[in-house]
Amino acid sequence: MSSAEKSTPAARRGPAPATGIARHMGGQPTEKSMDFKGSSRRLFARMRPEKARVVAVLLLGLVSVALTVVGPKVLGHATDLIFSGVVGAQMPGGTTRDQALERLRHDGHGNVADVLSGVDFTPGQGIDFDAVGTVLLWVLLIYVFASLFSLVQGRIITTAIQRTVFRLRQDVEEKLGRLPLSYFDKQQRGEVLSRATNDIDNVAQTLQQTLSQIMASVLTIVGVLAMMFWISWLLALVALVTVPVSVVVATAVGKRAQPQFVAQWASTGKLNAHIEEMYTGHSLVKVFGRQQESAEIFRRENEELYRAGFKAQFISGLIQPAMMFIGNLNYVLVAVVGGLRVASGSLSIGDVQAFIQYSRQFSQPLTQVASMANLVQSGVASAERVFELLDADEQSAEPDDARALGDVRGEVSFEKVSFRYEADKPLIEDLSLTVRPGQTVAIVGPTGAGKTTLVNLLMRFYEVGGGRIALDGVDIASLSREELRSHIGMVLQDTWLFGGTIAENIAYGAEGASTERIVAAAKATHVDRFVRTLPDGYDTVIDDEGSNVSVGEKQLITIARAFLAEPEILILDEATSSVDTRTEVLIQQAMAQLRSGRTSFVIAHRLSTIRDADVILVMEAGRIVEQGDHESLLAAGGAYARLYEAQFAQPVAEGA
Template sequence: MSSGVPAEKPLDFRGSMRRLLGLLRPQRLVLAGVLVLGAASVALTVIGPKILGKATDLIFAGVASSGLPAGASKEQVIAGLRADGQDTLADMFTPMQIVPGSGIDFDAVGQVLMLVLALYIGASFFALAQARLTTNLVQRAVFDLREQVEAKFARLPLSYFDRQPRGEVLSRVTNDIDNLAQSLQQTLQQIVTSLLTITGVLAMMFVISPLLALVALLSVPASVFIAAKIGKRAQPQFIRQWATTGTLNAHIEEMYTGHSLVKVFGRREEAEKTFAEHNETLYTASFKAQFISGLIQPAMMFVGNLSYVLVAVIGALRVASGNLSLGDVQAFIQYSRQFSQPVTQIAAMANLLQSGVASAERVFALLDAEEQEPEPATPARIDRVRGQVGFHDVSFRYLEDTPLIDDLTLDVDPGQTVAIVGPTGAGKTTLVNLLMRFYDLDGGRITLDGVDIAEMDREDLRAKTGMVLQDAWLFGGTVAENIAYGADGATREEIIAAAEAMHVDRFVRTLPDGYDTVIDDEGGTVSAGEKQLITVARAFLAKPAILILDEATSSVDTRTEVLIQRAMNSLRQGRTSFVIAHRLSTIRGADVILVMDSGRIVEQGDHETLLRSGGAYSRLYAAQFAEAFAETD
């Protein structure tokens, strides 16, 4: 198996971010509320240090005043200091509100502190409200994204799921969307708050001291350069990480589904080895992604600390020269910390943001996958289906350079039972898949009662058709619910009647809760043959106009097969039926038997006619009986 890891290529970060923001567009009012609440919280937080600086000035002025002679004026004190040659101290006292001989005005200090406390309580309240709105915004956006993915599944052709490992698809729908939700939740609020904080703090820094503000801004280009360089190296690793996660999930899902066969054929060590390889690849990619992106924060902290030292030294000199008060310097140092902190936080969120964008791109790739042909604007409808089916020069191939069905023509009259036989890969199941419009034709057309099925709505077409596949599918629910799956509003009596007709009732009565027995989605509480019987009963209850049986009795014993055949004979009365079978003994009563080989009908006729002709059907029939005799010898 290949590693499934794509080549490292640049991520369309801008395009993916635009699409992510587009998810938030329906919640514009909520987003506006997030911005308003964030602005209110940041505004109160930013004002706090400036007001708190006044408390520092009051304390410092009180301490300085207590050491000066009482009764002297501020001017006299400053003049005396200059006369004594203490110009630096005189310059420091000049902007201060000193009262010689007085002490610290604790009432004024207390009022300032209470005001700051009120500001911070208000900021916390607005931040809490913003967090609640952000959570609602993100979860609603992710809810809408999941709905888009679910709707996309309904529009994807069956060929898409043929090409994609089931675990890979599940990983995109679960792991990638969950990672995207987590990334949005953690980054959206922080980015909004950080950007508003940077703006508010920068404004206050210029108000206090333009010189110190310019010194603090010197760290910004260095921070941006470091974040961009490291982020660019981390991007490919996040792409590799989430692609490998999908590959590993696909392998685990595959090995879990086929757990019994893996053990039977002694492939456990090989499966473990493959798992170890994928796990090692995921470990390496995850380690590199997290380690490289984790370098951003310490690098930013280093740059921030250098800026902090410069601000502290220059600020001290400005205080000594009397150009700034001690409270203003204290406030500015707080602002410089508040300024570097959101820059550091934004850089630290780069790994989360890149991881989220990588997951978003994988989900968007699913949403952008080529869809099946759209339904006709005015679809044709058949009020009462007679069941006449026609294949007219039908051509189809799964791979462009590998022909499968070419120029196939077939007419089926209403009520006929058409059996399709042939070797594996002859195109038997493909033929009925085309009739159900699971795939679109490459050429020709298929008609139902003279109406081209390409002009019909797919749901309307399939509602008129019942299908029983070789691989029986049951969902997690009761036996009754599984039988009623094919008919909306079926009553309990109709469910039991269908079960009795299809010989399901006899074993359902032996289950602990009868028809209310819960079956898991793997059908583990019933045997393979009983699962098949339930699906046959489901088709019986639906009473379709066209019936398709694809190896429907392959998992039941011979006695049960005979009973089902009798029930099917009555079910097929008045209905056009297509039966795909390998056991030729089960189709002897068919009106028409088609022998297919390499996508072509090589023989056509009833059982007796085909046997007498001595062709392909006769050889297949003889080979089966020879095999049966060989098994009994």
Template sequence: MSKEQKPSPNGQAPNGQGPNAQAPNGQAPNGQAPNGQAPAGQVQDAAKTVKATERPTTGRGFGPPGGIPGDKSMNFLPSAKRLLARLRPHRLQVSGVVLLAICSVGLSVLGPKILGRATDIIFAGAIGKHLPSGLTKAQVIEQTRASGNGRLADLLQGIDLVPGVGIDFDALRNILLLVLALYVGAFFLSWAQGYILNGVVQRTILSLREDVEAKLNRLPLSYFDGAPRGELLSRVTNDIDNISTSLQQTLSQLLTSLLTVIGVITLMFVISPVLALIALVTIPITMILTATIAKRSQVRFIAQWRHTGALNGQIEEAFTGHELVKVFGRQKEIEADFAKKNDELFQAAFGAQFISGLIMPVMMFVGNLNYVVIAVLGGLRVASGTMSLGDVQAFIQYSRQFTQPLTQVASMANLLQSGVASAERVFEVLDAEEQIPDDATPEKVTDSRGRVEFEHVSFSYDPDKPLITDLSLVAEPGQTVAIVGPTGAGKTTLVNLIMRFYELNSGKITLDGVDITELTRHDLRSRIGMVLQDTWLFGGTIRDNLLYGNLKATEEDMLAAAKATYVDRFVHSLPDGYDTVIDEEGSNVSAGEKQLLTIARAFLADPQLLILDEATSSVDTRTEVLVQRAMAALRSDRTSFVIAHRLSTIRDADLILVMENGAIVEQGNHNELLALDAAYARLYNAQFSGAVVDIDEEAAAMAAPVATPAGRPMAR
């Protein structure tokens, strides 16, 4: 797996980012969480997380809004065929499973027929013992018929007996030993079949998980923007586990049941074609009943897993933002939302299990009716001498064996349908539209200087709502380019386009004269270091998190980066120093310390281009001064893009771009822009003279309000 395809340790795919590009908690680089989770400092209402982002989230997702699949799904048979087609690489093992199943079922099916012979021996011995010895069977039958007992004579006619001789225990022992050997052999063959099949199923699921993981790394960032994280995790974990369970429990059962039905029907016709035809009447009845019930339950199983994904998404969102939930006192609303989704899941699951559960008792009822008919007709045929008692016993056993596999198949119908419904949801992920693949013959940057140029770039998340139109700018090698502007102006979008997280609508972006679309994503992103406002750390030691930026760095390099970014100062206060284990949420280090760690990680990567998105927002004022010095050293001799809301942090930038509504309205250095006394000056004065500026005057000086996603105006 290439570096750009490496999943982030918290289970979120970093969308093809290299080790230098950090994806905080699986969030989009602009700080927007795919599940709509609002980071700290933003407003979360009762039922939803409303975020004042710089752009809408309009990813492809799973179809309907919120990433929940629609009611309309693939048909059962196409999905089942596609799922079974994944067994194709294991054709040899599957063939072995089929062969072992045939042998195992064959031995099991022969058992009742041979055991019927044992019954005949016992019955013949019990009757023959009470008949007068010295006579032949024909003579005894003739005398019985002459005495007017024709029904008894017919019965004796169908029994292989010797008058005056009791049970042949030697023959009985040999038959019982033979039956025992058959059943023991069938057991071991069945065990071998299950062992091989288990390996096939688990390797198939292993391959499926690998395909899903690889697929996630090929999906564009817009897909994750439109997919709640809990819903996606449910598909990748719960649904795949459910497929594994369904395949494991149904494949062997279906194969064995099918072969059993074939073998049993064959021997039933050998014993009595008439009774066999009567028994076969149950087949169309069971098929009609099973199809009717299965059709009704399939829809409910799909709804069950859809509601499961929705509930997982709600729980994940609520638990991730539990601090904000408590701050705004929204526990009751969250609980109400949970109760509603939980009840929807209960209703769907109850309906699915109840309706599919009807199959088993219905099949047992049909089987019992079949058993009664065969027992009555078989007894009459024994009495008439046309069948032996052993054959009737064997036929009754076969009738039970005949209905049993049908009942087992019916009882597995709910599990099978549940597995196929999960497969449909996983296939939706596998069928999602992928990002544009890298060029088969990519270009290489030969003169690596760090010059970035935007040439008439246009981009929008929504085709009906243009964001960036005909933007052109040049960042010379070694320059620090600061990007400022109100929320929604397109600042983060600009750096996302440099990272090629999104594809342009028109125009092009070049790196040292090479169009970034002609470079591989790995080559491009390996030249870029990114420090985001929303920090991302994975479960592991501090050393592991620092080395994530450069896996080839030495211990000395790591320590130098830590000292340069003032990480070394607080690490020594921790119990285990650089070997201190931090959890995935980084709860045992402060927000400022986490941000210093991410800066040190970028420092260690030594990138050609550096992107800083409010990288000091979580540190205190004193630490910020120190970090600014470190970042000044980090930016030395490399092109840097700095997104900042606190304008004091970018006063020494070589070039400051002021953006509004996706366009650059001003550019220049700090002093030049202040002298213009326009947009930048208004932003600057709003921050540093706000205490003495009348609120109405300040509001009038600001640009027009920006509409939030909910349609409410928000001051810039």
């Protein structure tokens, strides 16, 4: 729909700098604060179909973490064996352990005796390398199996995450198909694309990089904490002293970082929208010499993204060094208290060694979880933008008892139809019109009169605000949109082609059409004459912008597409506006053949193209002010006559 036809100022199309000067003059809009908890819960709720895989991941993670946690304790036993062997080799044989300790105290080495009281040694015996080897073998097996379980866990969680994101992309694709035309009129194309691509990709990366790690970290914290209390409840309490400090620091920094991540992804969407507009309309930008202005807008948007991204990453990046500092404090406390416990004989050196490893293992997952805060916040910010798209108001639901039309004659009735884009700005009021089967109805009038709006209501791109539109006496609101549109062919002023061959583009509206039918339609609409000049003919591949064919040739291809579809009703919205005069004559002849026996609506500004229409409607401000054929309307000397005179009087005067 032409934006000029609408009264809503929200629509933005083409390369006009809607993202730049106009917005910057009005000030930067304030970003809505983010519901982090709600969006996080909603994101994880999307993994419910993968419940079995998630449970398997938890079980595998539990086993893997349990083995990893047991490792330092077993390794500490090897240290005790080595130390016991070293001590035993230095003690005279033939005595018991208690006798050796008592002799040390008698010789004035009471502190040494206290330390060795926690060591299980045998005087006169050195290191038992067989026992040490057995322990080390067990340690090796423990870590090998822990790694294997972790590998399997990673594969399963990857599958679960990718399947979840796959469904999310599907939901977004289906949602885009259910959104009304008004949504896209109010959203920049680049912004919508950014949500459907960049934001979903960011969600996928966030889940992939953080979910398994967070699960492993939580299980590690629980397992390590249990082992720490088993070895020494006192040292465990010392290690826990720094946890509240870590939580406070991570929470405080996270709250400051989250709004910056929201701003970062919002700025990404705006920058993408501007780039998409500029590159789509790059020819127009150059024609009007707006490259400098476009570059300046890009610089501003890029600067916004840089500032938001820098603040988000810098603030969130403070968490990891802060947590590392707190972890080092924890390490010092454990080492000091553990040393004192060894000196008193309450703990063995192997136990202290294991505990120091556990203290590292305890602080490391806390640091990892905290350092992933930036990824989590960024991913949830993107998730919220995707959920906003999924929550957008959809077009009205299809009727449960939708009817099928069968054979369509093509009678169209507008019965007291009313419509407005905005509640306080009426556009069409109490419009009634009946078009008999096979008639060609031309709709003319000044820009903004409601011409395109009229046919968009017939296509149910928008729903009527009052009255009804009937096709063969059946209210189109009682039909499914697919059923209704299957009987209507539409050729717009703005052509649309997709990446593929010319033959595929022509056959787009008639799935399974034979080559003979495609060529016949091309010949009837004069596409064949220029296709034959191309090296690959109908197999010539064109991109979605159709950059390797001219504007007029693109329009001819879209007309051939409608011709091949053979609809019962035709809508031609300035369909010949982009072709030259000679081609226009040829197209008019082809359209006369195509319209034969079909109801046709022709929106035209060039009145020379609609002289042979059965009925000409003259619209002004959403109302039909005149109707009749070309001759009768000219004779009436009304609005149509004034339009006709405005178009042809000046050329005639210049020719005289």
